[in-house]
Amino acid sequence: MARPKTIPDEQVLDTLLGALMESGPDGLTFTIASNACGLSPATLVQRYGAREAMVEVILLRAWDRLDAETEAADAEEALTPEGAINLLLRLMPPETAERDASNGLLLLREDMRNPVLRRRGAAWGHRLAAALGGRLSRDPAKGKRLGWQMASLWQGAHTWWAFTREEPPGQAIRRVLEEWVADIRRMRNGDQTHG
Numbered sequence: 001m002a003r004p005k006t007i008p009d010e011q012v013l014d015t016l017l018g019a020l021m022e023s024g025p026d027g028l029t030f031t032i033a034s035n036a037c038g039l040s041p042a043t044l045v046q047r048y049g050a051r052e053a054m055v056e057v058i059l060l061r062a063w064d065r066l067d068a069e070t071e072a073a074d075a076e077e078a079l080t081p082e083g084a085i086n087l088l089l090r091l092m093p094p095e096t097a098e099r100d101a102s103n104g105l106l107l108l109r110e111d112m113r114n115p116v117l118r119r120r121g122a123a124w125g126h127r128l129a130a131a132l133g134g135r136l137s138r139d140p141a142k143g144k145r146l147g148w149q150m151a152s153l154w155q156g157a158h159t160w161w162a163f164t165r166e167e168p169p170g171q172a173i174r175r176v177l178e179e180w181v182a183d184i185r186r187m188r189n190g191d192q193t194h195g
Contacts, residue, residue: 009047012037013061016054021099025055025110056114059107063120066091070124074131081181084135088154088177089170097158097169125151136184146184153180 019036020028030041030051037044048054073090077083092100111117125148132150133143157176161169 007037007039010061012039012047013058014065016058017062020055020058020107021104025059025107028055028058030054055110056116059111059114059117060120062107063117063124067124067127070128070131077135079135081136081184084132084150085174085177085181087131087135088150089174092154092158092173094168094170097161100158136181150177150180153177 015037016028016033019032023029023032028051030044033039033044033054034041039047044054048057069091070087073087077087077090111121128151129144129147131147133140133145133147136146136150137143154173154177157173158169161172164172166172167175
């Protein structure tokens with residue numbers, strides 16, 4: 001008869017995500033994971049099998065959490081361009097900007113290398129672009145295009161903030177997104193006056 005799990009998988013995986021952020025995907029060993037979560041290396045091997053499988057499960061849990069955060073932000077933020085900006089800023093809070101800009105890139109690399117994780121990332125990207133697009137245009141095709149543009153700009157703004165650090169991350173990223181929205185509005189108004 002199997003022993004009952006003393007710590008639920010979700011709790012273990014959430015703890016191990018922190019260890020993964022510190023060590024990077026290639027550096028997370030069963031010993032490091034054991035020290036982080038309090039379960040023995042043998043128990044972790046029993047639960048997850050190979051180290052690579054443990055890393056994949058941790059990152060799938062991270063995608064689950066991001067999906068839930070995105071869904072909550074989508075349900076709560078206004079259906080306006082300002083709501084789109086607020087949605088994005090909720091997904092990358094300023095207090096985690098430093099960690100996300102450095103160690104988060106290691107996780108992103110792993111997400112791109114692993115086909116299962118890459119599919120999860122692509123699916124999330126489509127959902128995010130749709131959520132943003134619905135706040136940017138009533139035209140579905142235009143909204144989809146603008147949603148992808150805004151998501152790309154958001155990621156780029158975060159990356160460039162990590163290099164320059166000329167202002168607080170939330171302020172820098174919000175400024176870039178607000179300037180882009182203002183430019184889109186100006187172009188739309190210009191099209192209406194000329195067409």
